[in-house]
Amino acid sequence: xxxxxxxxxxxxxxxxxxxxxxxxxxxxxxxxxILIYSFLxxxxxxxxEWRASLAAYKAILNxxxxxxxxxxxxxxxxxxxxxxxxxxxxxxxxxxxxxxTLFLFLIIIPFWTNSLIRVYAWINLLSTEGLINNVLIKxxxxxxxxxxxxxxxxxxxxxxYMYLPFAILPLFTAIDRFDFSLLDxxxxxGCGRLRAIILVMFPAIRSGFFNALIFTLIPIFGAYTVPLLxxxxxxxxxxxxxxxxxxxxxxxxxxxxxxxxxxxxxMIGVMAMLGSGKxxxxxxxxxx
Amino acid sequence: xxxxxxxxxxxxxxxxxxxKSFGDFRALDDVSIxxxxxxxxxxxxxxxxxxxxxxxxxxxxETPESGxxxxxxxxxxxxxxxxxxxxxxxxxxxxxxxLSARENIAFPLKLRKMNKDEIRRKVDHYxxxxxxxxxxxxxxxxxxxxxRQRVAIARALVCEPSVLLLDxxxxxxxxxxxxxLLVELDEIHDKVGITFIYVTHDQSExxxxxxxxxxxxxxxxxxxxxxxxxYESPSTRFVASFIGDTNIFPCIVENSVxxxxxxxxxxxxxxxxxxxxxxxxxxxxxxxxRRLYFTIRPEKIRIVGGERKLGENSFSGFVDEPVYSGYQxxxxxxxxxxxxxxxxxxxxxxxxxxxxxxxxxxxxxxxRAVDGYLVKEEWSEKR
Ligand SMILES: Nc1ncnc2c1ncn2[C@@H]1O[C@H](COP(=O)(O)OP(=O)(O)OP(=O)(O)O)[C@@H](O)[C@H]1O
Ligand SMILES: [Mg+2]
Numbered sequence: 001x002x003x004x005x006x007x008x009x010x011x012x013x014x015x016x017x018x019x020x021x022x023x024x025x026x027x028x029x030x031x032x033x034i035l036i037y038s039f040l041x042x043x044x045x046x047x048x049e050w051r052a053s054l055a056a057y058k059a060i061l062n063x064x065x066x067x068x069x070x071x072x073x074x075x076x077x078x079x080x081x082x083x084x085x086x087x088x089x090x091x092x093x094x095x096x097x098x099x100x101t102l103f104l105f106l107i108i109i110p111f112w113t114n115s116l117i118r119v120y121a122w123i124n125l126l127s128t129e130g131l132i133n134n135v136l137i138k139x140x141x142x143x144x145x146x147x148x149x150x151x152x153x154x155x156x157x158x159x160x161y162m163y164l165p166f167a168i169l170p171l172f173t174a175i176d177r178f179d180f181s182l183l184d185x186x187x188x189x190g191c192g193r194l195r196a197i198i199l200v201m202f203p204a205i206r207s208g209f210f211n212a213l214i215f216t217l218i219p220i221f222g223a224y225t226v227p228l229l230x231x232x233x234x235x236x237x238x239x240x241x242x243x244x245x246x247x248x249x250x251x252x253x254x255x256x257x258x259x260x261x262x263x264x265x266x267m268i269g270v271m272a273m274l275g276s277g278k279x280x281x282x283x284x285x286x287x288x
Numbered sequence: 289x290x291x292x293x294x295x296x297x298x299x300x301x302x303x304x305x306x307x308k309s310f311g312d313f314r315a316l317d318d319v320s321i322x323x324x325x326x327x328x329x330x331x332x333x334x335x336x337x338x339x340x341x342x343x344x345x346x347x348x349x350e351t352p353e354s355g356x357x358x359x360x361x362x363x364x365x366x367x368x369x370x371x372x373x374x375x376x377x378x379x380x381x382x383x384x385x386x387l388s389a390r391e392n393i394a395f396p397l398k399l400r401k402m403n404k405d406e407i408r409r410k411v412d413h414y415x416x417x418x419x420x421x422x423x424x425x426x427x428x429x430x431x432x433x434x435x436r437q438r439v440a441i442a443r444a445l446v447c448e449p450s451v452l453l454l455d456x457x458x459x460x461x462x463x464x465x466x467x468x469l470l471v472e473l474d475e476i477h478d479k480v481g482i483t484f485i486y487v488t489h490d491q492s493e494x495x496x497x498x499x500x501x502x503x504x505x506x507x508x509x510x511x512x513x514x515x516x517x518x519y520e521s522p523s524t525r526f527v528a529s530f531i532g533d534t535n536i537f538p539c540i541v542e543n544s545v546x547x548x549x550x551x552x553x554x555x556x557x558x559x560x561x562x563x564x565x566x567x568x569x570x571x572x573x574x575x576x577x578r579r580l581y582f583t584i585r586p587e588k589i590r591i592v593g594g595e596r597k598l599g600e601n602s603f604s605g606f607v608d609e610p611v612y613s614g615y616q617x618x619x620x621x622x623x624x625x626x627x628x629x630x631x632x633x634x635x636x637x638x639x640x641x642x643x644x645x646x647x648x649x650x651x652x653x654x655x656r657a658v659d660g661y662l663v664k665e666e667w668s669e670k671r
Contacts, residue, residue: 179382
């Protein structure tokens with residue numbers, strides 16, 4: 001028995017070696033570099049001076065920057081929440097539909113178009129001279145164009161549009177695997193329709209839900225193109241600051257420090273949510 | 289055990305003219321059944337005949353196009369599943385995978401906001417009843433098939449419904465376990481004293497456990513009655529051959545006279561397949577010329593070696609294939625006119641059975657008029 005276990009362990013290491021090398025090369029090392037850079041002094045024309053310094057982190061404490069961090073957090077939370085709320089009924093309907101493949105196809109189609117082009121399409125729809133305003137004015141519903149772009153609204157709208165499929169796909173997979181006769185059983189035992197879904201279906205699709213959460217929250221948190229193209233002064237996100245610091249201000253330590261903070265916040269956020277999910281499950285078990 | 293007499297306690301469930309279609313396909317066609325209080329009632333039929341569909345209509349998961357179902361005289365069709373006085377044991381058990389056996393059983397009680405001690409007491413009681421002591425903290429995935437089935441039964445019983453619906457709960461289990469659980473199920477039924485509606489496609493299961501059986505085929509009820517009635521007096525050719533094993537031949541009624549000794553009618557029928565007439569008794573006079581089916585069960589046929597005339601209804605032939613199974617042998621006898629007939633011979637006393645009958649032996653078979661049965665289903669020439 002023991003020897004068997006050992007052999008399996010050796011094999012496990014062997015199999016995970018390629019993945020390990022990949023992760024070390026392209027994740028661990030870059031993150032380490034960023035972490036180190038964030039504690040150095042900035043070079044005059046970009047780059048860094050190899051002298052330890054906390055200047056970058058002190059700079060972040062500037063209220064202007066703190067506001068951007070706070071804004072990034074709440075934009076992400078709102079956009080992710082909307083994504084999840086919309087994706088549940090959509091995935092449910094898809095899982096129950098006879099035309100699953102068609103729906104999956106429809107969800108995948110947009111990925112064949114470059115995401116920048118899709119953002120530009122939104123600009124055409126939303127701008128003051130855009131399609132929506134033009135149609136509304138022609139129909140006489142409004143006389144002045146509605147400001148729908150370069151603000152928080154447009155940023156959240158387009159973020160939801162971009163990341164909705166990433167919420168739908170994992171949730172759909174989970175719901176599709178769910179044994180719907182369990183809902184019949186729950187109703188037979190005295191649950192109403194909604195209660196059956198909450199008590200029996202939700203626990204079964206938890207992992208799909210957390211996948212959906214992670215696949216939307218993290219990319220939205222680091223979003224850069226969307227706020228750049230459809231956002232305004234009041235909707236800059238941390239991603240934009242980082243790019244500015246690298247390309248314009250050429251303050252690499254500050255850019256690194258922002259990256260470190262971004263990574264930390266999203267890591268803590270996800271861990272907290274996973275943790276609370278686990279705890280909730282345990283609590284449920286104790287309750288019963 | 290208390291006596292369960294006919295109509296002793298009145299009707300618990302009345303199913304009236306239920307019809308249900310899926311698209312163009314008619315799954316249930318004008319089904320009417322009435323089920324008495326506290327009885328063990330089986331719905332028996334081959335796969336796909338609509339048994340699950342009927343159970344799902346009773347439980348409230350499907351709506352019939354027409355007809356009505358009443359519990360204790362009150363229509364229940366307008367009620368949602370959660371409000372109906374019945375619980376179901378599903379064909380695949382449908383246990384909640386994230387909950388332990390105990391939590392599964394406690395589930396319906398917690399919905400009813402019962403207090404904790406009460407829940408604990410009740411759940412313990414039912415865990416004990418289905419003999420799951422020691423397994424209550426396992427998840428469904430950690431339980432064996434038979435244990436899962438018992439959790440499913442306990443979970444349905446704990447709600448104390450007036451009617452328990454069981455959808456082929458034993459079909460996924462091996463023969464031995466099935467036998468044991470069948471006995472357990474019967475015991476549980478005696479202990480809790482509620483109406484069981486039990487779906488199965490296994491005729492021996494239905495015969496051994498039920499008070500009454502309804503035989504289904506292609507969405508229709510063909511016959512309802514006690515196991516004895518269904519076995520001894522099948523109303524159609526399908527029932528006769530689906531329940532147990534039988535020899536069945538189309539026949540034409542030739543003569544009918546009342547026999548004062550038997551106090552029954554002695555009927556002579558012509559059977560083309562046997563190339564002969566056969567006598568059979570019936571409680572009623574049967575019109576001459578009717579085209580019906582004659583059936584004789586294999587265990588009611590006598591078989592002896594050699595060529596011997598054994599009174600009425602006697603034929604001779606060769607043993608085509610003997611099948612020995614310990615306590616009995618089954619013979620496929622090829623009669624002289626090439627018709628096959630199945631005969632069962634029990635082996636009760638060693639050597640008392642006479643000389644052993646073997647493959648290709650010449651044999652005589654015969655049966656008494658009272659052991660045959662006329663199935664009152666008409667046939668026509670172009671079958
Ligand atoms: N939702 C549905 N849509 C279409 N056809 C259905 C549906 N449910 C059942 N049927 C059809 O109705 C018929 C009866 O099905 P049902 O499940 O009641 O059979 P059953 O008697 O329980 O069979 P089994 O012994 O195999 O469980 C079948 O031919 C089946 O294909
Ligand atoms: Mg079925």
